[in-house]
Amino acid sequence: MAKFNTAQTNKTTNKSGHIAYKMSDKTKLVTQVLTSFFNEKKFYGDNSAEMQETIKNVIATDAEFVAKLAVFARREFNMRSVSHILTAYLAHEIAGKPLTKETVKAVALRGDDVTEIMACYLNLFGKPIPNALKKGISAAMRDFDEYTLAKYKGEGKAVKMRDLLCLCRPTPKDKAQSELWKKLLNGELETPYTWETELSANGNNAKTWEGLIDSGKVGYMALLRNLRNILQTNPSNVLKVLDTLQNPERVRKSRQLPFRYLSAY
Numbered sequence: 001m002a003k004f005n006t007a008q009t010n011k012t013t014n015k016s017g018h019i020a021y022k023m024s025d026k027t028k029l030v031t032q033v034l035t036s037f038f039n040e041k042k043f044y045g046d047n048s049a050e051m052q053e054t055i056k057n058v059i060a061t062d063a064e065f066v067a068k069l070a071v072f073a074r075r076e077f078n079m080r081s082v083s084h085i086l087t088a089y090l091a092h093e094i095a096g097k098p099l100t101k102e103t104v105k106a107v108a109l110r111g112d113d114v115t116e117i118m119a120c121y122l123n124l125f126g127k128p129i130p131n132a133l134k135k136g137i138s139a140a141m142r143d144f145d146e147y148t149l150a151k152y153k154g155e156g157k158a159v160k161m162r163d164l165l166c167l168c169r170p171t172p173k174d175k176a177q178s179e180l181w182k183k184l185l186n187g188e189l190e191t192p193y194t195w196e197t198e199l200s201a202n203g204n205n206a207k208t209w210e211g212l213i214d215s216g217k218v219g220y221m222a223l224l225r226n227l228r229n230i231l232q233t234n235p236s237n238v239l240k241v242l243d244t245l246q247n248p249e250r251v252r253k254s255r256q257l258p259f260r261y262l263s264a265y
Contacts, residue, residue: 104136111152138170
């Protein structure tokens with residue numbers, strides 16, 4: 001019986017009218033997730049709705065694949081929104097629920113990952129909120145310190161950090177964490193030292209940027225995205241910024257997508 005010398009049965013026509021080959025749902029999902037931003041126009045149009053159908057199809061047959069893809073997209077490809085969508089679908093689909101808690105913890109590299117995941121779920125599916133999602137967010141929040149809670153408290157957003165405390169009701173690790181969460185609920189957290197808070201308090205000027213640059217607390221992406229502001233204010237230590245941005249090791253660790261450099265340019 002012939003195994004290799006057989007006629008192709010998976011041919012199709014692409015949107016340019018040329019012959020192409022159909023992909024399996026898993027291959028299609030990986031391609032959709034890792035090569036496009038969600039709800040943004042692409043050359044062939046927005047494929048976000050199609051991606052959501054593919055996510056549901058793959059979860060039904062291999063939920064673990066989707067969980068691993070969410071973590072891979074977040075940790076290796078540095079893609080946030082699509083990892084939140086994958087996690088939200090895991091929480092919603094029956095086959096994905098057992099994997100939701102660990103997926104949330106693995107995807108939550110920043111404080112606002114959990115608020116975005118919850119907002120994503122509510123936008124897609126509304127209430128009630130699955131227990132699996134609550135448990136995952138609760139577990140992630142137990143690792144947040146005061147700086148993280150204050151920096152990503154989410155004032156002005158649809159889902160705030162204090163909303164998650166009320167919705168998910170995590171159990172504090174100790175008395176100190178219990179007191180910290182009370183401060184969050186009461187709006188008493190210490191204002192974090194960030195470039196946003198410093199510019200808001202002291203203005204976008206050379207003195208403010210000199211202090212921020214010398215502090216060493218401005219991240220690589222913040223320096224890259226604020227490069228024009230920094231150059232226009234002309235701080236005396238601007239060479240430190242340029243040295244950081246072109247340092248090969250810092251570039252490797254920055255996890256920036258290539259178009260970020262083009263935008264800065």
